[in-house]
Amino acid sequence: MLAYKIVMVGDFGVGKTSLVKRFVENSFSEEYLSTIGVSISKKNLQNSTIMLWDIEGHTEFKPIFKQYLLGAKGFIVVADITRKNTIESIQKHIELCHGVVKDAPICIALNKSDLISKNSESEIADLHSISDSIVNILKTSAKENDAVNEIFGSLDKFIVDSLGK
Amino acid sequence: MQNITRLICAKNKISYIVFDKEFKILDYNNTIESIADDISSLSIGSDIRKVMYELVGIEENLLALLNNTAKENIIHFPMILKMDEYYDLDIETFISSKGEKLFIAYIIQKPKESLSYISMLKEINKKTLLYETQDKKSKEQHFDLINQKLLSFNVDMDGVITLINNAFTLFFDLSSKEIVGKHFSKFFKARDLNLNANSTVIFNAINTKGEVISFHANIIPVTENDIAHENIIICQDITYLKQIEKELEFAAGHDSLTGLPNRSRLLSKMDETIEKCEKERLSFSICFIDLDKFKPVNDNYGHHAGDMLLKHIAKVLSDFVRKGDMVARIGGDEFIILFDSLSDENYIKSMKTRLYELPPKHPLTYSQDDLIEFGFSIGLASYPQDAITSPELLKLADKAMYYSKRKRKTKN
Numbered sequence: 001m002l003a004y005k006i007v008m009v010g011d012f013g014v015g016k017t018s019l020v021k022r023f024v025e026n027s028f029s030e031e032y033l034s035t036i037g038v039s040i041s042k043k044n045l046q047n048s049t050i051m052l053w054d055i056e057g058h059t060e061f062k063p064i065f066k067q068y069l070l071g072a073k074g075f076i077v078v079a080d081i082t083r084k085n086t087i088e089s090i091q092k093h094i095e096l097c098h099g100v101v102k103d104a105p106i107c108i109a110l111n112k113s114d115l116i117s118k119n120s121e122s123e124i125a126d127l128h129s130i131s132d133s134i135v136n137i138l139k140t141s142a143k144e145n146d147a148v149n150e151i152f153g154s155l156d157k158f159i160v161d162s163l164g165k
Numbered sequence: 166m167q168n169i170t171r172l173i174c175a176k177n178k179i180s181y182i183v184f185d186k187e188f189k190i191l192d193y194n195n196t197i198e199s200i201a202d203d204i205s206s207l208s209i210g211s212d213i214r215k216v217m218y219e220l221v222g223i224e225e226n227l228l229a230l231l232n233n234t235a236k237e238n239i240i241h242f243p244m245i246l247k248m249d250e251y252y253d254l255d256i257e258t259f260i261s262s263k264g265e266k267l268f269i270a271y272i273i274q275k276p277k278e279s280l281s282y283i284s285m286l287k288e289i290n291k292k293t294l295l296y297e298t299q300d301k302k303s304k305e306q307h308f309d310l311i312n313q314k315l316l317s318f319n320v321d322m323d324g325v326i327t328l329i330n331n332a333f334t335l336f337f338d339l340s341s342k343e344i345v346g347k348h349f350s351k352f353f354k355a356r357d358l359n360l361n362a363n364s365t366v367i368f369n370a371i372n373t374k375g376e377v378i379s380f381h382a383n384i385i386p387v388t389e390n391d392i393a394h395e396n397i398i399i400c401q402d403i404t405y406l407k408q409i410e411k412e413l414e415f416a417a418g419h420d421s422l423t424g425l426p427n428r429s430r431l432l433s434k435m436d437e438t439i440e441k442c443e444k445e446r447l448s449f450s451i452c453f454i455d456l457d458k459f460k461p462v463n464d465n466y467g468h469h470a471g472d473m474l475l476k477h478i479a480k481v482l483s484d485f486v487r488k489g490d491m492v493a494r495i496g497g498d499e500f501i502i503l504f505d506s507l508s509d510e511n512y513i514k515s516m517k518t519r520l521y522e523l524p525p526k527h528p529l530t531y532s533q534d535d536l537i538e539f540g541f542s543i544g545l546a547s548y549p550q551d552a553i554t555s556p557e558l559l560k561l562a563d564k565a566m567y568y569s570k571r572k573r574k575t576k577n
Contacts, residue, residue: 038242
C-alpha cells in the first residue's frame with residue numbers, strides 16, 4: 001500500500017484541523033482550539049494511506065515552520081472564505097510549499113462555505129492562475145461535510161496516478 | 166549504540182529508536198511504546214514508518230543524511246502533538262559498533278513549563294480570530310443597515326430595471342423576479358420619466374403599509390467606451406425631510422399659539438380668492454374681529470390666561486365658520502374671518518349679528534369659580550364692492566371695526 005505525506009497549510013483559524021477531523025474521523029466541533037506544532041493523522045484510502053500533517057497556522061507573529069513540509073507529496077492550502085486576508089495569503093503559502101517541495105501538487109480549500117451565500121466563480125478562476133500545480137480548488141465546509149472528501153480525494157488521485165506512472 | 170547513550174536517555178526521559186537504511190527497527194527503549202503511533206507494529210525488524218508516522222515521506226531526506234549530502238546533519242521536527250503531550254523529534258546518524266551507519270531518532274518530551282507558552286499562543290489565536298470575525302460581522306451589519314435604507318437598482322437606457330438590491334425587494338415586499346424586467350415607473354412616480362445621467366430626481370413610492378415615501382435619487386451612468394448603456398439609481402429615503410419641509414411651511418403660514426393661519430397666509434388666501442372671484446365673477450367678504458376687554462384679562466389673570474383666551478376664541482370662531490371659510494389671527498387680539506363666496510348684504514349682516522352673540526354664549530371657563538368674559542368689535546369689507554385688493558380690504562375692515570368699537574364705547 002502506498003503511503004505518503006500531505007501537509008495542511010494556511011493561516012490560523014481557517015479550519016485545517018476541522019477538515020482533517022471531518023476527513024479522518026467524520027466529526028466536527030464548533031469550538032476553536034488553535035493547533036500548536038503539528039498533529040499527524042493517518043487515513044487509509046482504497047489505494048493509499050495518507051499521513052496528514054495538520055500544522056500550526058501562519059500568524060503575524062509566528063510563521064509556518066518549513067521543516068514540517070519536508071517530504072510532502074502534496075499540500076492542501078486552506079483559506080477561510082469569510083476572511084479575505086486568508087484568501088490573499090494563498091499565494092504566499094503556495095510559494096512556501098514549492099520552496100520546500102518543488103512543483104508539488106496543491107489543492108485549495110476555501111473553507112467555511114456554510115457561512116456565506118455565494119462566492120464569485122471568477123475569484124476561483126483567479127486563484128487557478130497562481131500556480132500550474134494547483135490540482136483543484138473547492139469551496140469546502142467541514143461543518144456541513146461539504147466537498148471535504150472531494151478535496152482530499154482529488155489530491156490523492158492526482159498523487160497516486162502520478163506516483164504510479 | 167553505546168550504553169552511555171542509553172543511560173543518558175533513561176535519565177532524561179528521552180525515547181529513542183534505532184533503524185537502518187532499510188527503515189528496519191534495530192533497537193529502542195521502553196518509553197517509545199507510549200508514543201508509538203501503532204504499537205502493534207513496534208518490534209525489532211519491523212518498518213519504523215509503521216510505528217512513527219513522522220518518517221513517512223522523508224525517506225529521501227534520511228538517505229541524504231546517511232550519505233552526508235544533506236544541508237544539516239540532523240532532521241528536526243519540533244512540537245509534535247501525541248496523546249496531549251508535545252514532543253520534539255530529532256533524527257541523526259551514528260556509526261554502530263559493527264561500523265554500520267545507522268539512524269537514531271530521539272523523541273524528547275517537552276517539559277510541562279512549555280504548556281503555559283502553548284496556552285498563551287492558543288489564547289492569542291482564539292482572540293485574534295474572534296476579533297477578525299467580529300470585525301467582519303460588524304462591518305457586514307453596518308453595510309446591511311445601509312443596504313436596508315438605500316434602495317438601488319440598475320436600469321437600461323429605456324428605463325427597464327435590470328438589477329436590484331435587497332433593500333428594493335424588502336421595500337416593495339416583492340421578489341426579484343417580480344421586479345427585474347419591469348419599467349421603473351411601475352414602482353416609482355416621478356415628474357419626469359427621463360432619467361438623465363448624473364442628475365438627481367425625486368421619486369415617490371408606496372411602501373407595504375400604504376405610506377407614500379419620498380426618495381432623493383442619484384442617477385449614475387455606467388459607461389463603456391464613453392457610451393452610457395445603463396444607469397445606476399441610488400435612492401435615499403427623504404420622507405422625514407419632506408415632513409420637516411411641510412412643518413416649516415406650516416409654521417411660516419400659521420400662528421404658533423392658536424394654530425390658525427397668520428397674516429401672511431391670510432393675504433395669500435385672499436389673493437387666491439380674489440383671483441378666483443375675478444375669473445368667475447364672484448364676491449367674498451372679510452370680517453375683522455378685535456377682542457374687547459382683552460387687556461384686563463392679561464392684567465388680572467396673567468399672560469397665560471390671555472393665551473388661553475386667544476386659543477379659546479380661535480376654537481369658537483373655527484367652530485362657527487363654514488367649510489371653505491378661513492379664520493386667521495393677524496395680531497395680538499385681532500382675528501379675521503374670510504367668508505368664501507359670500508357678499509349678500511343681508512346674509513353678512515346676519516353673520517355679524519351671530520358673531521356678536523358668540524362671546525356671551527362661550528365665555529372661557531378659567532376655573533371652577535372663574536368665567537372669563539370677552540366681547541368682539543367687528544368690521545366688514547367685501548370684494549369687489551368695497552375694495553379689489555387684499556391690503557385695501559383689510560384696511561377697510563379694520564377701519565370699520567374701529568368705528569364699530571368706538572360707537573359701542575360711546576353707547577356704553
